[in-house]
Amino acid sequence: MNRGLYCAASAMLVQESMHDVVANNLANVSTAGFRGRIPVNKTFPDLLMDRIENIPVTPGATTGPNQIRYRGKIPIGNLALANVFSEDTMTLKQGAMHVTDAPLDAAIVGDGFFVVQDGAGNTFYTRSGQFQINQEGQLLTHDGLIVQGEGGPIEIGEAASVSINSEGQVLVDGEVADTLQVVTFETPTWLKQIGGSLLAANEQSGNPVPVEMPSLVSRTLEQSNVDVVSEMSRMIEASRAYEAASKALMTHDDETGRLISSFMKS
Amino acid sequence: MLRALWTSASGMIAQQTNLDVTTNNLANVNTVGFKRERADFADLMYQIDREPGAPVEPGSSLPTGVQVGLGTRVVGTTRMMGQGNFQITDNPLDLAIEGDGFFQVLKPNGDVAYTRAGGWIRNGDDGQLVNVDGLFLEPPITIPEDAEEVIVSPEGIVSIRAQGETETEEIGQIELVRFVNPAGLRKMGKNLYEATAASGDPIIGNPGEEGLGHIAQRTLEISNVEVVEEMVNLIIAQRAYEANSKGVQTADDLLRIANGIKR
Numbered sequence: 001m002n003r004g005l006y007c008a009a010s011a012m013l014v015q016e017s018m019h020d021v022v023a024n025n026l027a028n029v030s031t032a033g034f035r036g037r038i039p040v041n042k043t044f045p046d047l048l049m050d051r052i053e054n055i056p057v058t059p060g061a062t063t064g065p066n067q068i069r070y071r072g073k074i075p076i077g078n079l080a081l082a083n084v085f086s087e088d089t090m091t092l093k094q095g096a097m098h099v100t101d102a103p104l105d106a107a108i109v110g111d112g113f114f115v116v117q118d119g120a121g122n123t124f125y126t127r128s129g130q131f132q133i134n135q136e137g138q139l140l141t142h143d144g145l146i147v148q149g150e151g152g153p154i155e156i157g158e159a160a161s162v163s164i165n166s167e168g169q170v171l172v173d174g175e176v177a178d179t180l181q182v183v184t185f186e187t188p189t190w191l192k193q194i195g196g197s198l199l200a201a202n203e204q205s206g207n208p209v210p211v212e213m214p215s216l217v218s219r220t221l222e223q224s225n226v227d228v229v230s231e232m233s234r235m236i237e238a239s240r241a242y243e244a245a246s247k248a249l250m251t252h253d254d255e256t257g258r259l260i261s262s263f264m265k266s
Numbered sequence: 267m268l269r270a271l272w273t274s275a276s277g278m279i280a281q282q283t284n285l286d287v288t289t290n291n292l293a294n295v296n297t298v299g300f301k302r303e304r305a306d307f308a309d310l311m312y313q314i315d316r317e318p319g320a321p322v323e324p325g326s327s328l329p330t331g332v333q334v335g336l337g338t339r340v341v342g343t344t345r346m347m348g349q350g351n352f353q354i355t356d357n358p359l360d361l362a363i364e365g366d367g368f369f370q371v372l373k374p375n376g377d378v379a380y381t382r383a384g385g386w387i388r389n390g391d392d393g394q395l396v397n398v399d400g401l402f403l404e405p406p407i408t409i410p411e412d413a414e415e416v417i418v419s420p421e422g423i424v425s426i427r428a429q430g431e432t433e434t435e436e437i438g439q440i441e442l443v444r445f446v447n448p449a450g451l452r453k454m455g456k457n458l459y460e461a462t463a464a465s466g467d468p469i470i471g472n473p474g475e476e477g478l479g480h481i482a483q484r485t486l487e488i489s490n491v492e493v494v495e496e497m498v499n500l501i502i503a504q505r506a507y508e509a510n511s512k513g514v515q516t517a518d519d520l521l522r523i524a525n526g527i528k529r
Binding site: 021024087133135228239246 | 268269270271274276277281284306307308309310311312314331332336337338341344346348366446447450463465466469478502505506509510512516517519520527529
């Protein structure tokens with residue numbers, strides 16, 4: 001029916017998704033190592049608009065036996081009929097550093113991700129360096145995923161003191177036990193966020209490449225890189241754009257209503 | 267309904283937990299042997315609307331797709347086992363552990379619990395050492411009635427000097443325990459901890475051995491809560507809560523607008 005009606009509705013749906021992304025960023029404003037996502041909306045692929053008209057077979061002829069007409073198409077121009085939520089991208093900006101004084105907290109400065117493995121042997125990557133020790137003396141994350149060193153799981157055993165230094169070496173009673181694996185990707189923005197502060201590699205992100213000289217800060221946690229001010233402005237933007245699109249929808253509704261009522265009178 | 271409503275609600279709930287942990291730390295700012303805790307968060311899960319790398323047209327693919335996160339959750343509380351400050355008390359039965367380790371106390375049901383609070387008292391019946399709640403120190407140490415001076419060495423050897431004597435006499439040895447994962451101990455209140463599967467089995471030893479700390483006599487270890495840090499946490503929790511409440515409000519606005527379309 002009315003093209004504009006659906007167009008306005010699509011804009012409202014997009015702004016809803018925009019708000020979903022912003023709400024998730026704000027919910028994770030205290031999540032260590034969290035990477036915020038930026039929503040991107042785009043116009044629906046442009047359509048070539050045509051005018052349908054009757055065209056004479058012989059150009060210029062308006063009368064005579066050749067006046068056989070058929071329907072032809074005359075291009076008008078491009079028109080986009082909808083707004084779509086195209087993608088959302090992970091930001092890679094460094095989060096603020098918070099000194100916690102916990103010996104098993106570590107933060108990566110600059111590029112890189114810690115490598116962790118679940119019980120089934122699946123490998124994930126994380127920026128959240130809040131590590132724990134289990135009863136077997138292995139280094140792991142809060143969710144029980146085993147932190148990977150250069151030589152597999154990091155065994156700490158019954159050590160009296162454990163610390164992580166700025167090169168990523170795990171010191172157990174003053175001796176280097178292992179070095180934390182720190183890897184990066186060709187295009188880290190393509191990593192898939194799967195929750196639990198974990199990231200999964202895929203075809204597009206490329207294979208993990210070890211970082212030559214990782215730079216770590218021990219006894220420190222990297223905070224979420226979400227900026228409350230920009231999220232708030234994005235939220236206002238989404239809310240107002242939603243409102244504006246709703247007005248467009250209502251105007252269409254008004255117009256259609258007026259059209260129906262004025263034709264009904266006669 | 268809007269996903270954002272629940273997403274923001276999860277953020278508010280998480281900040282409530284953050285506040286709960288912070289206020290408990292502040293409430294225990296003067297508790298002997300208290301170790302502060304910290305709430306740790308992780309992102310919840312993602313709804314994949316468009317798979318990253320999905321082909322859009324021949325020869326090109328979506329760089330990032332659409333992954334909408336659904337909020338946050340508290341993934342754990344980490345106990346910060348850092349040393350608390352020392353308070354000199356001049357009471358010979360106040361013992362602080364300098365370094366790693368816990369005292370053992372016997373609960374009424376015979377189980378062993380662990381504590382960092384080393385303020386001991388002589389039991390009225392036979393002079394055995396008990397804590398403020400009356401739980402016996404394990405292994406038991408009994409101070410005889412005629413003891414005039416009690417000396418506890420950094421290695422945990424308890425000696426006394428009886429009235430009218432000049433020589434000291436050894437009467438017992440204080441043992442400490444430590445755990446592979448002390449953060450995995452369960453807090454039971456009253457300054458007590460209980461071993462769990464996550465903490466591992468206790469490793470028993472004499473003070474100063476096997477990575478255990480030394481004993482400091484006439485000293486109490488007070489809470490390791492830093493008020494300034496907790497105050498900053500309070501501010502963060504409050505402001506993050508506020509930001510998430512705006513998320514709920516905005517989601518509500520959107521729904522109101524949507525409902526207003528139909529007249």
